Amino acid sequence: MTLSQVNTENAVKAVPAVPRPIEPAHVIKDDAEAIVVARRLAAEFVKESAKRDRERIWPVAELDAFSQSGLWSINVPKAFGGPEVSYATLAKVIEIISAADSSIGQIAQNHLGVVAAVRTVSDPEQQKLLFAEVLKGTRFGNAFSEFGSKRAVDFETRFTDAGDHVVVNGRKFYSSGALLAHLVPIVALDDEGRAWYAIAERDAPGLTVIDDWSSFGQRTTLSGTVLLDNVKVPKTHLVPGYRGYEVPTADGAIFQIIQVAVDTGIAQAAIDETVAFVRTKSRAWADSGQDHAWEDPYTIQAVGDLTLRLHAAQALLEKAGYAIDRAVLNPNAETVAEAQIVTAEAKVLSTEIAIAATNKLFELAGTRSTLAEHNLDRHWRNARTHTLHDPVRWKYAILGRYFLNGENPPLHAWS
16 A cells, blocks of 8 residues: 555544654765766656556655655755755756656655755754765655735744743645655744744644645645644754745745756647657548658647747746856856846746647647546646746746846745
8 A cells, every 4th residue: 555545535634744764865976977876767757657656656665765865965055065066057957857756856856956955045053964864865845835925925824932942833835845855844923023944844843734735737746734733852853944025035046946847847848749649659640641651741840839939938947057157166246136137038038838738739739638547638737826826927027027127036935
């Protein structure tokens, strides 16, 4: 009996924590190895991705392979024993994984974002402690967003000081990765209204994770509700996340670029599926005068257009990664704004191509492509769900204000 079967029978029951890995995780040596490892894992993840989506099977083994591969520590600084790859490489890794299974690609997003935040805001002692956990293979989940607040940046979850630890109370939703995490960073406010990451043990008393994620897309991101009832978190694991947004830092752009990479991965998967289906299963249209669907001039034009638009999004994604690298090394208003702006541009294009490619798949592949046995609709469902993470219409506003009026983007995790 799998974990998912147990939990879907009674979703109100708490999901038990998973143990930490017995063996230490591999440590990636450089950017080139990160890409090689990502492609190797993707080749395995794609094999059962349609089945996992259809039956909502949790990617337990896949997630263990992913985090143990060393790809979850690729932005740990070299000073602490990590590979510290370029954010262009990190984004490419997430894109490769997401093309195989976008839910698995998204699960790593908040983990990598928290690792970046620790680099930005933690003191050396805390960095040493938490980076050592990450290098061993410990996975961070997340308990950030809340369901009933007026805006995404508003939080009601709070903690109180209790000496050598704090006590957290609240309720969270959209907690991607929390079910199979080892540690759960909780965004909680102090008595001054400042947001911290209170990083709790997944099996801490009072921390309950419920598998109630019911979206039609990104079905196995292991999101859902996290209940926090007097959860104790040692102060060694209390990270002052608010500092990453008091002054210009790359923290927001880092969270965003990973979202972009998930979407370009979905678009790549949809285009690959389109080509494969048209080449092997689709029939030529009656009026085309052709013997094969792949000879249809309109199909040829459409695939060329989709590929061009994907390549444009990927080019901006890579450019954004290098801009983030510069902002990490030299954070100031100018470098951070550049990283945010290029990332916003990439977010616009990646959203548009993810939705276009997943929709066009069915038009070009034909009616047969809608059969349940292929489950190709998962790509559209995933694209439509994931691109809602933050509204692209506001990215246009950010770009216009910057280029027209010289106004830098706001500093928060969605910018």
